[in-house]
Amino acid sequence: MYGGYQGRYAPKTFVALYHEPDDAARAIDVLREIGIEDRFIQVQSGVPYRAEFLGRPERPSGVPKYAMVGAFVGFLAALGLYYGTPLLYPIRVGGKPLLAVPPSFIVLFELTMLGMLIATFLGVFVESLLPPVFGKRVYHPEVSDGAIAVFFQVPAHLAERVKQALAATGPSEIAPAEGTFL
Amino acid sequence: MQETTLPAELHERVEELREEHLLLDPRPREEMNRMVLEAMEDVNREYIIVMTILGLVTAVTLFGAWGYLMSKGLGLAGIRRPIYWGLFIVSFVFWIGISHAGTFVSAILRVFKAEFRRPFTRAAELMTTFALAGAGLYPLIHLGRTWRFYWMIPYPNQRWLWPNFRSPLVWDFLAINTYLLGSTMYLFLPLIPDLAMARDKSKGWRKVLYTILSFGWRGTEEEWRHLQKAIQIFAWAIIPVMFSVHTIVSWDFAVAMKLGWHSTIFGPYFIVGAILSGISAVGFILYMIRISVKNMRYFIRPEHFDALGKLLLIISMGWAYFFFNEFLLEWYGGEHTVQEILRYYTTGDMAPVWWTMVICNILIPWLVLWNKNWRRKPWVMALMGIIVNIGMYAERYVIVVGALSRNRIPFDWGWYKPSLVEISIALGTFTLFFFLYGLASRLIPLIPVWEVEEGHHAHGLKRIGKGVVKTVAELE
Numbered sequence: 001m002y003g004g005y006q007g008r009y010a011p012k013t014f015v016a017l018y019h020e021p022d023d024a025a026r027a028i029d030v031l032r033e034i035g036i037e038d039r040f041i042q043v044q045s046g047v048p049y050r051a052e053f054l055g056r057p058e059r060p061s062g063v064p065k066y067a068m069v070g071a072f073v074g075f076l077a078a079l080g081l082y083y084g085t086p087l088l089y090p091i092r093v094g095g096k097p098l099l100a101v102p103p104s105f106i107v108l109f110e111l112t113m114l115g116m117l118i119a120t121f122l123g124v125f126v127e128s129l130l131p132p133v134f135g136k137r138v139y140h141p142e143v144s145d146g147a148i149a150v151f152f153q154v155p156a157h158l159a160e161r162v163k164q165a166l167a168a169t170g171p172s173e174i175a176p177a178e179g180t181f182l
Numbered sequence: 183m184q185e186t187t188l189p190a191e192l193h194e195r196v197e198e199l200r201e202e203h204l205l206l207d208p209r210p211r212e213e214m215n216r217m218v219l220e221a222m223e224d225v226n227r228e229y230i231i232v233m234t235i236l237g238l239v240t241a242v243t244l245f246g247a248w249g250y251l252m253s254k255g256l257g258l259a260g261i262r263r264p265i266y267w268g269l270f271i272v273s274f275v276f277w278i279g280i281s282h283a284g285t286f287v288s289a290i291l292r293v294f295k296a297e298f299r300r301p302f303t304r305a306a307e308l309m310t311t312f313a314l315a316g317a318g319l320y321p322l323i324h325l326g327r328t329w330r331f332y333w334m335i336p337y338p339n340q341r342w343l344w345p346n347f348r349s350p351l352v353w354d355f356l357a358i359n360t361y362l363l364g365s366t367m368y369l370f371l372p373l374i375p376d377l378a379m380a381r382d383k384s385k386g387w388r389k390v391l392y393t394i395l396s397f398g399w400r401g402t403e404e405e406w407r408h409l410q411k412a413i414q415i416f417a418w419a420i421i422p423v424m425f426s427v428h429t430i431v432s433w434d435f436a437v438a439m440k441l442g443w444h445s446t447i448f449g450p451y452f453i454v455g456a457i458l459s460g461i462s463a464v465g466f467i468l469y470m471i472r473i474s475v476k477n478m479r480y481f482i483r484p485e486h487f488d489a490l491g492k493l494l495l496i497i498s499m500g501w502a503y504f505f506f507n508e509f510l511l512e513w514y515g516g517e518h519t520v521q522e523i524l525r526y527y528t529t530g531d532m533a534p535v536w537w538t539m540v541i542c543n544i545l546i547p548w549l550v551l552w553n554k555n556w557r558r559k560p561w562v563m564a565l566m567g568i569i570v571n572i573g574m575y576a577e578r579y580v581i582v583v584g585a586l587s588r589n590r591i592p593f594d595w596g597w598y599k600p601s602l603v604e605i606s607i608a609l610g611t612f613t614l615f616f617f618l619y620g621l622a623s624r625l626i627p628l629i630p631v632w633e634v635e636e637g638h639h640a641h642g643l644k645r646i647g648k649g650v651v652k653t654v655a656e657l658e
Contacts, residue, residue, distance in 0.1 A: 113419060128408050
């Protein structure tokens with residue numbers, strides 16, 4: 001919405017701090033009524049709130065996809081190790097199969113789970129873009145103390161109007177913020 | 183519920199409920215953060231003395247004795263034909279069992295949304311990680327020539343000969359490493375928001391450490407969504423991994439054609455035993471945290487010991503069920519050597535250990551834990567933690583050493599006496615565990631503050647008629 005705008009239309013970032021989810025939800029409604037789209041609003045909190053509590057759009061997490069891919073990779077690795085490696089240097093023992101199926105389930109299970117868990121773990125960081133590599137990002141340290149920080153970007157000429165409208169929602173602070181939402 | 187709407191006679195009841203339940207007794211997040219950080223930064227003289235002693239004892243009894251064993255050879259251990267497995271394997275199975283506490287308390291209770299878990303999931307998860315670290319040493323120690331351990335790692339030698347994946351030794355390697363990595367990641371994920379809190383509140387080297395470890399966490403909606411989904415996946419996935427680890431440990435025995443070991447029930451029997459020792463150890467650790475770490479009396483209350491006590495009683499009954507199954511059917515079979523093994527356990531030289539196991543795992547827990555007043559006393563639960571773990575150590579000793587002592591022909595019978603080196607190493611892993619735990623208690627927040635605060639949001643009071651009851655909203 002704001003890309004390339006300059007002067008009085010250049011976007012400015014602000015943060016409004018709340019201590020109750022009800023107030024934060026009302027603030028988000030106010031911002032939306034003014035015309036600020038959801039992608040120009042970011043909420044930070046010290047505890048997780050479901051999207052519906054704050055009236056934010058529901059988005060599925062991509063982490064389960066990582067888990068599935070990881071599990072598949074782990075399964076393939078296990079197949080290769082269990083059924084592939086004995087063929088590289090076959091040692092045949094009388095009366096014993098070179099490739100025994102029942103014990104393979106143990107190796108297949110462990111490596112499938114290992115792949116899934118590692119991929120899930122990494123998925124959190126990749127999907128959340130952690131650690132930050134694109135410069136400074138918006139943050140308010142009071143989030144650690146349980147505050148709900150509602151960050152929003154508005155064109156400079158609308159800033160005062162938005163701040164006045166938000167004042168009615170009971171923020172403990174409305175202040176300019178620096179950094180990106182990423 | 184607004185307290186102002188309550189009649190005066192209910193105020194007292196409300197106060198009682200608040201005192202009883204942590205999640206009905208909210209304090210501002212800022213204050214809870216301060217309490218947890220104070221606990222982490224409380225490095226006083228007593229702490230330094232205790233840690234120094236633990237560190238020195240570990241260095242001498244574990245690493246010193248292990249180094250001596252490596253330099254002189256495995257002959258220093260008391261293991262002799264036909265008893266090739268001794269205290270090293272007993273301790274290995276014991277610590278694997280303890281490691282089940284974290285997963286059971288954290289993952290299973292999380293899946294079932296048991297609210298009482300909130301303040302102590304991390305304390306239990308830490309137990310898993312450090313118990314596994316201790317357990318993981320034993321296969322290396324038991325190898326004798328420890329420097330050959332890399333032969334277990336799945337990579338080929340110069341002739342493209344790979345490890346044998348049909349060997350229980352390799353199953354152990356895979357299962358323990360999967361569980362160790364999985365449980366460490368599972369410990370770390372819910373820790374990130376608390377590390378970010380510590381980052382915001384700390385100074386000096388702690389700030390640098392927590393800045394690195396918190397990975398720039400800010401608590402955005404995206405971050406929470408991904409974190410919660412991952413925790414959910416972990417909670418479900420780590421449970422079968424936990425089951426697989428101790429099952430595979432039991433198969434180390436059960437796949438052998440050894441009477442007393444070759445049993446189809448060993449998998450679940452070992453798992454229940456592991457959970458029994460793990461849960462009781464959580465009670466002991468929570469007691470230690472409560473008395474030795476600052477501000478923890480607010481977070482860890484008698485209600486938590488009560489809940490653990492109930493769990494322990496149920497698991498003890500489960501263990502007794504499997505134990506009886508295993509014993510009865512072997513006895514009923516009437517096989518001559520098995521009869522001799524059972525006689526050796528119950529009335530032979532192994533009887534003191536066997537009866538210790540029965541008394542500590544069944545008799546004492548059943549006599550004590552039915553009583554709510556006793557369950558709610560932290561020191562009673564700490565004592566139960568010690569007693570049950572003595573019982574579980576005895577159980578492993580009976581299974582490992584007892585069964586190996588009696589074979590088909592009396593020529594192959596034997597007697598095992600642990601050597602000083604073995605006893606020293608076994609004691610050393612206990613001090614290592616407490617040393618690592620003590621170190622972690624001052625480095626990471628032992629209480630998951632965000633989970634406790636979430637619990638505060640979820641819990642409330644509801645007036646029904648002339649009474650007041652606790653209610654829980656489903657926020658997760």
